[in-house]
Amino acid sequence: MKADKEIKKKRMRLSLPPEEYMHSGHLACQGCGATLAMRYALKALGPRTALSIPACCWSVIDGPFPYSSLSIPIFHCAFETAAVSAAGLKAGLEMVGDKETTVVAWAGDGGTFDIGIQALSGVAERNDNIIYVCYDNEAYMNTGIQRSSATPYGAWTTTTPVKHYKNRPKKDIDAIMAAHRIPYLATANISYPEDLYRKVRKAKDIKGTRFIHIYTPCPTGWKTRPEDTIKLGKLAVQTCIFPLYEVEDGSTWKINIKPRDKKPVKDYLRLQGRFRHLNEEAISFIQEEVDKKWARLLKYEEVSPL
Amino acid sequence: MRKVIMGNHALSYGAMLSRVQVIAAYPITPQTQVVELLSEMCADKVLDAQFIKVESEHSAMAACLGASLAGARTFTATSAQGLALMHELLHWASGGRLPVVLGNINRAMAPGWSIWSDQNDSLSQRDTGWVQFYCGSNQEVLDSVIQAFKVAEKLHIPAMIILDAFSLSHTYEVVEVPEQEKVDEYLPPFQPKFRLTPDDPHAFGGLTSPDHYLELRYKLQKDMEKAPALIEETGQEFQELFGRKLGLVDPYQCDDAEIILVTSGTAGYTACVAVDHFRQQGLKVGNLRIRTFRPFPFEIVRDILSQAKKVAVVDRNISYGHHGIFYQEIKSALYGHSPVPVFGYITGLGGRDITLDTFRQIIEETQKNDAPSERISWIGVKK
C-alpha cells in the first residue's frame, strides 16, 4: 500500500505525448540520431501529416516496399526535390479538398545543404506552406560517409581522408534560410526532446515556409559509440558547436540555451573517431572558430530585430 | 467557339478545359505563352487551379509529381533544355504511376543555342515510360491535351503532347474551342486508384527489392500495351462528341500508294501537300503521319506500310551513331512481318524548313534506289 503510494508520487510526468507514429521494425543503425528526430517530430506533428523524403538514410530507415515504420503517408521523392515535392503535395492536397494536412519535407544534410538547396531556396522565397526538416548527420551517410557541405572542419569522411581532412567550415545553412526571411527557423537537437517538440509544435501553427535544422549524431559515420549519441548531442550544445536558437521572419534571433560554462570543443571531438587525427593546433583552430561563431550569434540576438 | 490562336495557347486552352488543378512550370522559349496564358487564367479565376511558380523545370516536374500523388489533375509545359533537365523526374512520373500531362514544344538541343524545331529533345525521353503524341495542327494540340488526360488517368501513365517550335507554337490557326460542358462529359474528374492521404497512410516509391521491382515494371509495360486500344477508343468517343478524329496514326492516300512517306509533327501536313503534288504527276505516293509514338502503334503501322512497295521515313532527329529514330522504329515494327524496303532520311534539324522541295528530293532518291543503303541519306545539308 505504502509502496504503491510512493510509486504514484514518484511517477514521472511525461514531457512528451505518449502517442507514437514511428514504430519498431525500422532499419536504422543502433544509436541513430535521425530516428529519434523523426520520432519526436511526429509526436508534435500528429497523424494529419504527410512527408516527402528524398534519397537519404531515412529513405532506407522507413523500411522496404511494401512496409513502412511510420503511420503517416510518405512520398519518396528524388534526392534534390524534397522541398518542392512537399510544396506540390500541399497544393495537390488542397485542390482535392484537404486543407488541413501538414506537409513536411524530411531531408538529410546532403539533400538540404547541397543538391536540394535550389529547390529549397525556391520554396522559401515563395514562402510555400510547408515545414522543411533537415536532420543533420554532417555527411552523406546513405552512400557510405562522404563529405557534404555540412561536414564540419577537421572531419574525416571517405572522401576527406585523414591526410586531407575537411579544411572548409560547415556551410551556415541557417543564415542562408534566415536570409530568405521565412516566418520561422529553428535549430534543434535530439538530446533536447522537449525543446525539439516545442519547436515543431510551434512551426506547425505557423503558415509559410518553416525550417527546422536538427542535429542528429550518426554512430556509423562519426565512428562513435551508439550509447554516446545523447551525450554528443548535449556536448554539441554545451560547447556551442551546435547552438539552439530560433529566428522569426529572418529578423528576430532568440538563443534558447546559453551554457554558463562553455565546455571546450575538445570534450566533444575526442569522443568521435572522425576527429581522432586532429592535433592540438587543429583543435585550437576549431575552438577559435566556434568561439567566433558563438560571439556572432550573441550579437545577432542582441541587435535583433534586424 | 472558333478562335484564331497560336499552338501554345491551344495547349493552355486544352489544360483549362481539362480543369487542371495544379500547374507548375518554368519559362523557356518557345513555350512561354503556354504558361503566361495559364497564369492569367488562374489569376482571373477562369481556371480554379494553383500555379506554382517554380525556380526550374526540375522543380516544376517535382511539384507536379507531388500534386498528382495527392490526386490533383496536373499540367506542365516545357521545351528542349527544360525537358532534359526534368529527365530524372520523367522516370519518377511513370514509375510512380502519376498521370501528369506535359506539353513539350520541340526545340533543338544546345549547343549551339537554337530555339528552332527538331525532335531530339522529346525523342531523348523515349524510354522514360511516357505516352507521346506528336501533333500536326493547333486543333490537334488542344484536342490531344483533353484526350491525353483521359488516357493517362485511366492507365496511370503520364503523357506528353509534342508540337513543333514556331511552325505550331507561334503559328495562329483557326481552332474550334469545345464547350466546357461537353469536355466535362468526355473527361470526368480525376479519380486515382491510389493517392497519398493521411486517411489511408502508405509509403509511395520506397526501397524496392529485386523481389518486387521486376513485377512493378512488368505492370507498367502491360498497362502501356493497353494504350493503343484505349487511344483508338477514346479517339472514337472524341469524334462522336466533337466531330474530330484522334487516332494512333493519320494516314493520307495510303491505300493504293507505292511509296509511303512516314512523317510526324507539322512535316506530316507538308507531306500531304507533297502527296497531292506527286499524285498530280501520276506518282502514287501516300503519307503516314505518326501521331502516337509511345506506345508505338505496331499493328496499324504494319498494316498500312506492308501494302507499299517502298517506305520513306523522314526524321527531324538523329540518334548519333545509328540513324533517325523513327526510321529505327519503323524498321523494327516491320521486321519479320514485311519485306518492304525502308529508306531513312534526316532533315530539318535545328529548325531548317522542311518544304515541298525536301519531299521532292526524298521521293526522287527513294525512286532511284532499289534498296536502302547503310549510309544515312541527309536532305538539305550544305556541302
Ligand SMILES: Cc1ncc(C[n+]2csc(CCOP(=O)(O)OP(=O)(O)O)c2C)c(N)n1
Ligand atoms: C541525383 C542523385 N545523386 C546521387 C544520389 C545518391 N545518393 C543517395 S543518398 C545520398 C546522400 C544523402 O546524404 P544526406 O542527404 O546527408 O542524407 P543521409 O544519407 O546522410 O541521411 C546520395 C549521394 C541520388 N540518389 N540521386
Ligand code: SF4
Ligand atoms: S548511417 Fe547514421 S544516420 Fe544512417 S541509419 Fe546509421 S546511424 Fe542513422
Ligand SMILES: [Mg+2]
Ligand atoms: Mg547526411
